[in-house]
Amino acid sequence: MSVLDEILAGVAADLEQRMARTSLDDLKAQADRQNPALDPMPAFRADGVSVIAEVKRASPSRGDLAPIKDPAGLAADYAAGGAAAISVLTEERRFGGTLDDLRAVRGQVDVPVLRKDFITTSYQLWEARAAGADMALLIVAALEQNALESLVERARSIGLTPLVEVHDEEEVERAVEAGADLVGVNARNLKTLEVERSTFSRLSPLIPDGVVKVAESGVRGPHDVIEYAKAGAHVVLVGESLVKGDDPRASVADLVAAGVHPALQHRW
Numbered sequence: 001m002s003v004l005d006e007i008l009a010g011v012a013a014d015l016e017q018r019m020a021r022t023s024l025d026d027l028k029a030q031a032d033r034q035n036p037a038l039d040p041m042p043a044f045r046a047d048g049v050s051v052i053a054e055v056k057r058a059s060p061s062r063g064d065l066a067p068i069k070d071p072a073g074l075a076a077d078y079a080a081g082g083a084a085a086i087s088v089l090t091e092e093r094r095f096g097g098t099l100d101d102l103r104a105v106r107g108q109v110d111v112p113v114l115r116k117d118f119i120t121t122s123y124q125l126w127e128a129r130a131a132g133a134d135m136a137l138l139i140v141a142a143l144e145q146n147a148l149e150s151l152v153e154r155a156r157s158i159g160l161t162p163l164v165e166v167h168d169e170e171e172v173e174r175a176v177e178a179g180a181d182l183v184g185v186n187a188r189n190l191k192t193l194e195v196e197r198s199t200f201s202r203l204s205p206l207i208p209d210g211v212v213k214v215a216e217s218g219v220r221g222p223h224d225v226i227e228y229a230k231a232g233a234h235v236v237l238v239g240e241s242l243v244k245g246d247d248p249r250a251s252v253a254d255l256v257a258a259g260v261h262p263a264l265q266h267r268w
């Protein structure tokens, strides 16, 4: 079984339990009580490289990263440093996240919040909106094309901006076919879990003009922001280096400052 299949099996088992506890109608009622979702796209399309800063406790590739006792406080630091959005990993078994983390972050920051999880059902999209998310991750490798297309449509219909994640050429084609206007190239190979930053520069030219390109994984510091941006990234998504650093606010500010480097003025 691949790592992705193992993660998906655990996610499906946990989802079954939540579905037994909370009906879809209840989730929809909770979603109705939320403020309207925030649109991240204007900030992502603005000058400079936007930073999505991630709340990430652990990962399959690295094990425990940081205990993060106060996810809302961490998110507030990220936002104060200039993050355009906050990503919250809500997968429990391998990443140590929860939907409660997302609720706490939502209550603390005014920037858009991404539910980063392994979403295969519209129920999970409703959970995301009910917890206050503005965006939801859809991983092409985890979805048949029909399911991908219907989840992109469903996400939008409930106000969520879908971030459609790809790892190779075929997945780029599928994301475009599904009508994605926010595409994340994840440099982490799902088979080996190794980060290969060159994946972004290889796939970036295949993503049509007008689509916002997100470089996911492997940003160690400002230098990687500049390199991803030179290869066409409008947004970078950063987890490990931020949660392991001493000063998340300053670290995000350094990444944001790198994204307005004079060498990057050609981007849109």
Ligand SMILES: O=C(O)c1ccccc1NCC(=O)[C@H](O)[C@H](O)COP(=O)(O)O
Pocket: 003, 054, 056, 059, 060, 061, 062, 186, 188, 190, 193, 216, 217, 218, 219, 237, 238, 239, 240, 241
């Ligand atoms: O991080 C992992 O080990 C991982 C393994 C399998 C699927 C997804 C995984 N990570 C999720 C992410 O996409 C990253 O958290 C995100 O891109 C940030 O990456 P990084 O800055 O390298 O922590």
